[in-house]
Every structure is written in C-alpha cells, then in structure tokens.
Amino acid sequence: MNLQAIKVIFQYEMLRTWDTLFQSIVSPVISTSLYFIVFGSAIGSRIQSIDGVSYGLFIVPGLTMLSLLTQSISNASFGIFFPKFTGSIYEIHSAPISFFEILVGYVGAAATKSLIIGFIILLTASFFVDLNIAHPLWMLTFLILTCISFSLFGFIIGLWANDFEKLQVIPLLVITPLVFLGGSFYSVNMLPPFWQTVTLFNPVVYLISGFRWSFFEVSDVSVGISLAMILVFLTICIVIVGWMFKTGYRIKQ
Amino acid sequence: MQAIVSINDLSKTYQSGFQALKKINLDIAKGEILALLGPNGAGKTTLISIICGIVSPSSGTVTANGHDNVIDYRKTRELIGLVPQELTLGAFDTVWNTIQFSRGLFGKKKDKTYLEQLLKDLSLFDKKNHELRTLSGGMKRRVLIAKALSHEPEILFLDEPTAGVDVELRKDMWNIVRRLRESGVTIILTTHYIEEAEEIADRIGVISNGELILVEDKQTLMHNLGKKQLIVELKEAVSSLPQSLATYDLTLSDDGNKLTYTYDTMSDSTGITALLQNIHNAGLALKDLQIKQSSLEDIFVDLVKEGG
Known part of the structure; x- marks a missing residue:
C-alpha cells in the first residue's frame, strides 16, 4: 500500500479547494442563504407547515442535499478530469500506485470537501431557522454515505468524460432535475397519486427523505428503505469503478 | 552486460489497428546512456510509455531490475523516472507543490533538502513559488525534469528532451545527464538531434516503423558504417x-x-x-x-x- 501517494493526492486536492476558496466554499454558502431568504422567509412565511414542520425548516435537508450532490460530483469529476485534460495524468499512470489508491485519494478528498460544505450549509441554515436535529448520528451517516457515493459517481463521470461538455452534462441535465423533483422543496405526499409513484423511481427521493427523517422524524418513505437505496447506489458505483479499472476503460491505451 | 531493463518480444497494436511496435528485443545496461533514434511515429514514445507503465503492451514483457513491469509494477515504477515529450503540467499549482506531489506519488517521504538542491541544480530555485502556468516553455521543461528526478530514480527516460529548447538549456540538460550518469543512473533518451546522441550516448538504437533495426555501441557503429x-x-x-x-x-x-x-x-x-x-x-x-x-x-x- 502506497500510503504516501494517497496522502499527497488527498492533500493536493484539498489544497485546490483552498486555492479556489471562493468558488468552492463561499459560493454554496451564498446560494444557500439566498434560498433561505427567498423560500424560507419571504415565500415560506405564507406557506403552511408540512407534516408539522415550518416550511423554512422543512427545506433545510433538501437544500443541503442539493449542494452536497452537485459539489460531490463536480469536485470528484473535475479532480480526475483536469489531469487528463492537461496530460499530467501520465505521472499517475507511471507511479507505483494501484487504481484503488488513486480512487481513495481522489474520492476521499472530494467526499471530505463535500462533508465540510454540508456542515457549513447547516451552520448557515441555523442562522435563519431554529435547527434541531432529532438523530445526529443518523444524520451524519446519511451525510457521509451521500458524500462518498456521489463523489464516486463524479469520479466515474470524470474518467468517462473526454471533453468539458460531457463533464457538465450529467450534473446539469440529470442531477439538478432529480434533486429538484426529489422532494427538496415539497413532500412527496403533496403530489397527485400518479406522480407519487413516478417519483419513487427517483433515487434522490430516498436520500432526501432519509436525511429529513434524521432531522424531524418525518419522511416520505421509511428510513430503512432510504438507507438501503443509498447503499445500493454506492454498490453500483463501486461495481462500475471496479469494471473501469479492470478493463482500463477510458483510462489506459 | 548487466541488464537493468530487459525488453522481450514486445509488440503493441493500438485499438485503431495501428501496429506501433513489432517484436522489440532490447537489453539496457546498468549505468549506460542509450539514445533511441528514429523518425516521428517510429514507435519511440510507445516503447518508453510501455516500459513506464502508461501504455499496456499487446504482447511481450518488460523487466526492470529483474521485476516484471506488469506483475511487480510497484517495484519497477519506483526505479523509473520519466520526462515526457509534451509539456504536460498542471496549471495552478506551484513548482514546489508539484515536485512534492511527484515525490509523494512515488511513495517517498518528504525531503526538503534533496528537493531544494534539485531545484538549484536545474536553475529553478527562484521559481519555487511560481504557478506553473506562468512559466516559459523552457522552464516547464526543467520542471518536468525536476518531477522525474524528485523520487531519486535509478533509471531515467527522457523523451525528446531538447525539442524546442534553447541552446543554454540544452547545455544545462546535457550537464545534468552527465552528472546523473556519474552517480550511476541509467539514462535512455530519444532525440532527433543526432549530433547530441553522437556526443552523449554510449549506445545507439535506431527504431523505424516499429522495429528496432539496430542497436550498437556508438564507436562500433561509427566505425563500421563510417x-x-x-x-x-x-x-x-x-x-x-x-x-x-x-x-x-x-x-x-x-x-x-x-x-x-x-x-x-x-x-x-x-x-x-x-x-x-x-x-x-x-x-x-x-x-x-x-x-x-x-x-x-x-x-x-x-x-x-x-x-x-
């Protein structure tokens, strides 16, 4: 095990965060604050509470997930795509390092960064609403699992993409709609029955529902199913990455 | 001859169907400077890339210090440093960070003294905290050499090291190569500046159309064919x-x-x-x-x- 290599990849990626501080940390804080001002305070005050939770409070878990998902994907995909783009990836290929170690370094850094952003958003939210977390340990579990799963997913996108357009297309065209339609801003129960069924095919619903349960003990689907779904997604990502490494798909000529 | 690198029946056919290497056999002696000559597209870079682990061979084997470079890749890659042909560097990191990164990737612990001396030897020390994108082409080339040497390799590959490099840097480069050889490093370089191969190499290999058409001691070669x-x-x-x-x-x-x-x-x-x-x-x-x-x-x- 080349621990030194994992360490430098991790540090290098974290350093990149520090260098692009505004983009990586300040911007999610600002956008979250805007959501709270608009939906939480301005509009939210005229919306009745959902399942006994005030609207401003209700959207906290969904908003956190929105940032977490997009940040995890963009961090991890960019981290591995950029060396491919500049060509400096030759060094990683020629180093005494296994694919697994590369993965741990890049995905570990992206997930850590997302986790930090998640905490910052929750902290920001606590300035706008009175935040009480019913099950902190469960919340942490959901948070960590989501960061790892979606960083892995981002890593796959970064390996697969061979231009900047492909790098952007999945986060923009797939993830954002899934999060918005995944119950970030509403309860699935508020939808007509047909759309409720359709919504259940959206994996993000389970993430947000489980995460929300850890705060308020209210959820759209049972928390066990939520947990199972995120583990399934994690497993799928691991299998895909494993296959890519084994076959060298888009990695090695 | 004590071979530090042994290449046996190495062939490579790319997915496009292009056969870049045809059954290459070559032993590289410990401590020598071997120059690989050949026109563009002859297969020089593919050969180097396979030895370094960047490209997978279609058939054949490569061993370094007796270890197979696919099975025992950790052991072989630790020994090898590579200076690629293109100026493939990141953009926003500093010179110091990038060489520390390289050293760490190869599993070596931090060594400030060694890396500082390396930068001084390459006249890069005053650029230590500069971002890579702000450097000139020649400086980037020096950084690539520093990265390749950051983990103290025993075998150094230089792929067209003097392409697009000014006279001063070229001289510096050959001085570095000589010093490295004196310290026991085996050096394999590709070049199309033949006078340089003539000046610096111990042996010369000629690759054309994916075949190694000749490997000969430089003196013998000049003598026989002169x-x-x-x-x-x-x-x-x-x-x-x-x-x-x-x-x-x-x-x-x-x-x-x-x-x-x-x-x-x-x-x-x-x-x-x-x-x-x-x-x-x-x-x-x-x-x-x-x-x-x-x-x-x-x-x-x-x-x-x-x-x-």
Missing part, C-alpha cells in the same frame, strides 16, 4: 571527368572545381595513393585536399532509408 570522403579541389575547373579516372567512384561538382571520392575506411586498400597519382597523370593540378567523415546523421539517414 564512410570517408576525400574532396579534391582543382586549380582549374574541368567540364568532365578525364577518361583515365572513370574507374574510381568519383563525382564532379557542378562548377567543375571539386572531385569527391568516397571510400571505405575498413577496406584493405583505400586507393588514395593511386587516385592522386592518376589525377596528377591526367594533368590536373591540385589546389587543396579535404577529408570528410560521415556523421551519425548520415548513417542514420542511410539506415532509415534501407529500413523504409
């Missing part, structure tokens, strides 16, 4: 060669002032004495004599022509 030319300058120009000189391999220059005689240094008799006698007998007066020995470049061009 041709000499005797150029005879005449006092008065002639319009054609005198009949009595027709048996010699002579060419007359366009202005009729010079006769060029090509001969083999290895043959028993070069025929120079008789030729000069005959020129005198033909009534031609000599103004001057010159002798030209074919350079490695001429040898190389001949070889590739034959190979192609």
Whole structure:
C-alpha cells in the first residue's frame, strides 16, 4: 500500500479547494442563504407547515442535499478530469500506485470537501431557522454515505468524460432535475397519486427523505428503505469503478 | 552486460489497428546512456510509455531490475523516472507543490533538502513559488525534469528532451545527464538531434516503423558504417571527368572545381595513393585536399532509408 501517494493526492486536492476558496466554499454558502431568504422567509412565511414542520425548516435537508450532490460530483469529476485534460495524468499512470489508491485519494478528498460544505450549509441554515436535529448520528451517516457515493459517481463521470461538455452534462441535465423533483422543496405526499409513484423511481427521493427523517422524524418513505437505496447506489458505483479499472476503460491505451 | 531493463518480444497494436511496435528485443545496461533514434511515429514514445507503465503492451514483457513491469509494477515504477515529450503540467499549482506531489506519488517521504538542491541544480530555485502556468516553455521543461528526478530514480527516460529548447538549456540538460550518469543512473533518451546522441550516448538504437533495426555501441557503429570522403579541389575547373579516372567512384561538382571520392575506411586498400597519382597523370593540378567523415546523421539517414 502506497500510503504516501494517497496522502499527497488527498492533500493536493484539498489544497485546490483552498486555492479556489471562493468558488468552492463561499459560493454554496451564498446560494444557500439566498434560498433561505427567498423560500424560507419571504415565500415560506405564507406557506403552511408540512407534516408539522415550518416550511423554512422543512427545506433545510433538501437544500443541503442539493449542494452536497452537485459539489460531490463536480469536485470528484473535475479532480480526475483536469489531469487528463492537461496530460499530467501520465505521472499517475507511471507511479507505483494501484487504481484503488488513486480512487481513495481522489474520492476521499472530494467526499471530505463535500462533508465540510454540508456542515457549513447547516451552520448557515441555523442562522435563519431554529435547527434541531432529532438523530445526529443518523444524520451524519446519511451525510457521509451521500458524500462518498456521489463523489464516486463524479469520479466515474470524470474518467468517462473526454471533453468539458460531457463533464457538465450529467450534473446539469440529470442531477439538478432529480434533486429538484426529489422532494427538496415539497413532500412527496403533496403530489397527485400518479406522480407519487413516478417519483419513487427517483433515487434522490430516498436520500432526501432519509436525511429529513434524521432531522424531524418525518419522511416520505421509511428510513430503512432510504438507507438501503443509498447503499445500493454506492454498490453500483463501486461495481462500475471496479469494471473501469479492470478493463482500463477510458483510462489506459 | 548487466541488464537493468530487459525488453522481450514486445509488440503493441493500438485499438485503431495501428501496429506501433513489432517484436522489440532490447537489453539496457546498468549505468549506460542509450539514445533511441528514429523518425516521428517510429514507435519511440510507445516503447518508453510501455516500459513506464502508461501504455499496456499487446504482447511481450518488460523487466526492470529483474521485476516484471506488469506483475511487480510497484517495484519497477519506483526505479523509473520519466520526462515526457509534451509539456504536460498542471496549471495552478506551484513548482514546489508539484515536485512534492511527484515525490509523494512515488511513495517517498518528504525531503526538503534533496528537493531544494534539485531545484538549484536545474536553475529553478527562484521559481519555487511560481504557478506553473506562468512559466516559459523552457522552464516547464526543467520542471518536468525536476518531477522525474524528485523520487531519486535509478533509471531515467527522457523523451525528446531538447525539442524546442534553447541552446543554454540544452547545455544545462546535457550537464545534468552527465552528472546523473556519474552517480550511476541509467539514462535512455530519444532525440532527433543526432549530433547530441553522437556526443552523449554510449549506445545507439535506431527504431523505424516499429522495429528496432539496430542497436550498437556508438564507436562500433561509427566505425563500421563510417564512410570517408576525400574532396579534391582543382586549380582549374574541368567540364568532365578525364577518361583515365572513370574507374574510381568519383563525382564532379557542378562548377567543375571539386572531385569527391568516397571510400571505405575498413577496406584493405583505400586507393588514395593511386587516385592522386592518376589525377596528377591526367594533368590536373591540385589546389587543396579535404577529408570528410560521415556523421551519425548520415548513417542514420542511410539506415532509415534501407529500413523504409
């Protein structure tokens, strides 16, 4: 095990965060604050509470997930795509390092960064609403699992993409709609029955529902199913990455 | 010869169907400088990339220090440093961060003293905290060398190290190469500046169309394939060669002032004495004599022509 290599990849990626501080940390804080001002305070005050939770409070878990998902994907995909783009990836290929170690370094850094952003958003939210977390340990579990799963997913996108357009297309065209339609801003129960069924095919619903349960003990689907779904997604990502490494798909000529 | 790198029946066919290497066999001796010559697209970079682990071979094996470079990749890659042909560097990190990153990737612990000395040797120390994107092409080339040497490799690959590099850097580079060789590092370089291979290499390999058409000690190569030319300058120009000189391999220059005689240094008799006698007998007066020995470049061009 080349621990030194994992360490430098991790540090290098974290350093990149520090260098692009505004983009990586300040911007999610600002956008979250805007959501709270608009939906939480301005509009939210005229919306009745959902399942006994005030609207401003209700959207906290969904908003956190929105940032977490997009940040995890963009961090991890960019981290591995950029060396491919500049060509400096030759060094990683020629180093005494296994694919697994590369993965741990890049995905570990992206997930850590997302986790930090998640905490910052929750902290920001606590300035706008009175935040009480019913099950902190469960919340942490959901948070960590989501960061790892979606960083892995981002890593796959970064390996697969061979231009900047492909790098952007999945986060923009797939993830954002899934999060918005995944119950970030509403309860699935508020939808007509047909759309409720359709919504259940959206994996993000389970993430947000489980995460929300850890705060308020209210959820759209049972928390066990939520947990199972995120583990399934994690497993799928691991299998895909494993296959890519084994076959060298888009990695090695 | 104690081989530090052994290449056996190595072939590579890319997915496009292009066969870049055809059954290459080559042993590289510990501590030598081997220059690989060949026209663009001959397969030099593919060969280096396979040894370093960047490209997978289609068939054949490579061992470094006795370890297979696929099975025991950690052991072989630790030994090897690579300076790629293209200026493939990140953009926003500093010189210092990037060489620390390289050292760590190869599993070595931080060593400030070594890395600082390395930067000083490469005249990069004052650029230590500069971002890579702000450096000139020559400086980037130096950074690539620093990265390759950051983990103290025993084998160094330099892929076209002097392409697009100014005279000063080229001199620096060869000084570094000599120093590295003195410290026991084995160096394999590709170049199309043949005079450099001639100056610095111990052995020369020529690759053409994916085949290693020749590997030879430089001196032997020059000796075996070397041709000499005797150029005879005449006092008065002639319009054609005198009949009595027709048996010699002579060419007359366009202005009729010079006769060029090509001969083999290895043959028993070069025929120079008789030729000069005959020129005198033909009534031609000599103004001057010159002798030209074919350079490695001429040898190389001949070889590739034959190979192609």
